[in-house]
Amino acid sequence: MNLFNPDQIMASYLASGEKKVISPVWRLLLLGILAGMLTGFGSAVTNTATHAIDNVSVARIIYGLLFPFGLGMAILLGGELFTGNCMLPICVLEGKASVWGMLKNWLWVYTGNFLGAGLLAAGCAFFGQLEFSNGGLALHTLKVATTKCSLPFANGVVLGLFCNILVCIGVLCAISAKDTTGKILASYLPIAFFVICGFENSVANMYYIPAGLFAKSIPKYAELAAQNGLNTDMLTWSNYLLRNLLPVSLGNLLGGLAVGLLMWLCYLRWKPDTSKAG
Numbered sequence: 001m002n003l004f005n006p007d008q009i010m011a012s013y014l015a016s017g018e019k020k021v022i023s024p025v026w027r028l029l030l031l032g033i034l035a036g037m038l039t040g041f042g043s044a045v046t047n048t049a050t051h052a053i054d055n056v057s058v059a060r061i062i063y064g065l066l067f068p069f070g071l072g073m074a075i076l077l078g079g080e081l082f083t084g085n086c087m088l089p090i091c092v093l094e095g096k097a098s099v100w101g102m103l104k105n106w107l108w109v110y111t112g113n114f115l116g117a118g119l120l121a122a123g124c125a126f127f128g129q130l131e132f133s134n135g136g137l138a139l140h141t142l143k144v145a146t147t148k149c150s151l152p153f154a155n156g157v158v159l160g161l162f163c164n165i166l167v168c169i170g171v172l173c174a175i176s177a178k179d180t181t182g183k184i185l186a187s188y189l190p191i192a193f194f195v196i197c198g199f200e201n202s203v204a205n206m207y208y209i210p211a212g213l214f215a216k217s218i219p220k221y222a223e224l225a226a227q228n229g230l231n232t233d234m235l236t237w238s239n240y241l242l243r244n245l246l247p248v249s250l251g252n253l254l255g256g257l258a259v260g261l262l263m264w265l266c267y268l269r270w271k272p273d274t275s276k277a278g
Contacts, residue, residue: 036203039116072184121206125217142235160199160252166190172263
């Protein structure tokens, strides 16, 4: 068979998680920056590809077609992504990791993701990438960021939960494959599903919202927003941190825990005793 079964998938994740929690801080930070930037590239390309499309359904489909390759690259290169690492409690439950090791991983990977995506957002905003369509891409970036900063807290949690159920399923499906093509394709559909549905991913939003915030600080783009009747009052750093990043990250964590706990219960905690078979 050209794939691993669920028991083998969980054994592989345990082995990988055991290494993740003992990795030095510098390695977690650098691989976190890498994964954050790769995810940010996925966010940047979706904004660029859809900024002039008015049909929402068509735009969402294009988002779904393009965005998953960012995660695919992160998986292939061993990038550290907070959303995927939300399943690390599996390793704690199996005695393969300490709670402190898991928390250390989350802290530095999250920080790295934030830095990687944020650096990309700053580069795109301040060095001309948002100039497409005479600033039309900047206007679209401002719209996306403003909408995300206007989410009610509960919506952010629930949409974040749904998102990371699919992200973690995508990660596990990628582990099931034995070659590059299989890993990309196995993770592709779960990621495409969450993107098309508009669920919220904390790492993707580390690009989407800072890019909008940086664009807002540029007079030309702020004036363009005003001319097009876009009210960006909700687009502030405090709203980003408290109305989006906090609830979405919480939802992502809950989604990862849900998938991890289900897989642990079914394939690790209550494994059938086959020693007496026959």
